[in-house]
Amino acid sequence: MSNTNDSPEMRLLEVFPSPVMILTEKRELKYANSAAFEIFNIRALGSDLSLSIRVPELLEAISLAIKEKKHSEIEISLTVPFYRVLRANIISNANLVEFFNASIMIVFLDITSQIFSDKVRQDFIANLSHELKSPLSSLIGIIETLSGPARDDENARLRFLKLMKDETHRMKRMVDDLLSLAKFEGRGSIKPKDQINIIQLLNTNQELFLARYKKNLIDFNMKQMTEIPNITGDQDELIRVFQNLIDNAIKYGEENSPVIIEVFMVTHIPDLGGKGLAISIFNKGEDIAPEHIPRLTERFYRIDKSRSRELGGTGLGLAIVKHILVRHRGILKIESKKGYGSTFIVYLPINNSH
Template identity: 45%
Template sequence: MENSRFDQILDGLNALVIIIDANRRIKFANKAAKKKFGDSVVGESFVRIVRQPDCLAAIDAVMNGEGERRVEITIGASPSATFEININSVGQGASNETRVALTFEDVSQIRDAQLMRSEFVANVSHELRSPLTALAGFIETLSGPAKDDAGARERFLGLMDKEAARMKRLIDDLLSLSKLQGKERIRPSGHVDVHLLVQRVIATLTPISEQEQKSIDFKNNSKITTILGDEDELIQIFHNIIENAIKYGALDTEVSIEISDLDHVAGLDGRVLAASVSDKGAGIAAEDIPRLTERFYRVDKSRSRIKGGTGLGLAIVKHILNRHRGRLQIESEVGAGSTFTIFLPIGEK
């Protein structure tokens, strides 16, 4: 009876709990452990699910009375899961054999966040170091060999201006990300006319579209006048998506923008405003699409830098859409162009 109550308590835990005997045979697994490793795991050898030498050595140490141990292991390949395991002796079983309890705590998200943070710092350092190194080299040249060379001075000052502008864009995007993360859980309450907003963004981007030899076709099929949102943030979304379509579309092609209403979109509540932006560019490979909203992820790094991209634009779009409880859908075919569709809940007026 006592064991039954104890088992019920362990079954109620979210953590995975496994109890093994001196032969590393699994004598008990709670519901969470069975869900992870299979219902038939009880009676099997623990080595079937965990083979890492560090974990097995820690189990042997606890079996030998050397006290509690804690180890971290990674199980699986794609996707993998990282667990922190507490290993404790729980006395003896019916046959007077030592038994050990292993409690698995899933720390995958924590480790992923730590990895993302370290990669983010490394990427920021690299992105800032490149223009700073270039600026330092130009300054050294202008202070030395090209000091009295008017032609070189004009050329280098132009390059310095571009590198300084690149750093400013990066810092502006980093500040935008920081602000968005701070208020991502607070849903905006302003009223925004998306039709007028897109027209403003197109007007702002007209010089770039003319320079890139692209025409813009805008169709508004929506009967909705306004939605709930933050105007400045929605401008950021449309500016980023439309500018990308202009910059990465093929020469002498058209960027198509269309706004429409949808009664329902999976994962969103109520009626939705859908805004699609299509280009006729090189397209994006299927394996790259899921990673496009990652910070500093670029399909073509050299081309992105030439076009003035920071690698943060779509990450900013993702955070803004999260705040607006919206979604981004990316459809693309290599050689046939891409379509980025923004779904925004209309919200109550």
């Protein structure tokens, strides 16, 4: 149903880009602009609002505003056709009667994005505080032990100093990673501009990828490769992507089995489309359960927190990978099979003339 009424009152309401409704004091819907028709499945003008809107708390708030002749505000959420949060301003004003022959006006504002960014920020602060709390608590514990019971114990002192060193290094890494993340997020729209040959980049940085491990843990499989085109990207950022993924593959993969890296061309990048390069990093080992896969790139998300922490992880590596790839108009795909292992595939566009 749409608005066919072309009265001056209706034309006035159409000026508002947000949904607006006019009600009588009997809660009858007198007018609604197109934005309101679009957002609510309005059945009929001239009948009770409850026939068009089935949000009990809104109907109640309106009834109350009518009764008390007062302005009120309420937030409601709609789930159909998609999730949205609206703030409804309910205005009861006798001056409206002159124009609309009704005294209640409701103006809706869509505040979904504001709610979401607030929620993301709250979650982030909660996670960060939690992450910093555990190393800080253990440092406090160590300091207390060293200044009390273990004051004269040379062995304990050395052991605790090593623990303090590890914890402070982890906190330092977390802060560095968070700063990097903020930098990559901020750079979202700036074009990377280095011309990069991915095979060369992978070959020349092997030592960097393996810095924390024994040698010979990477197996490059370039059989399918003939000539690969260069891509436009940021050299340091892409090194960081592969450093993170190879580090994870070694860290969480089966001990002593090599990480297999393959590079190939694809005609269609998943989800994004267009020709691209795929760089897959495979490790044997325990599979990743499907419910974890979509969440791995969230900040601080780790499947086994204690294990990751033991291995020095902060849970920020894949979040950084994701942000770098977004900037490169690329994407990360994760596949994992029981009894087999996990593959992290980086897709990067060729001819990315963005």
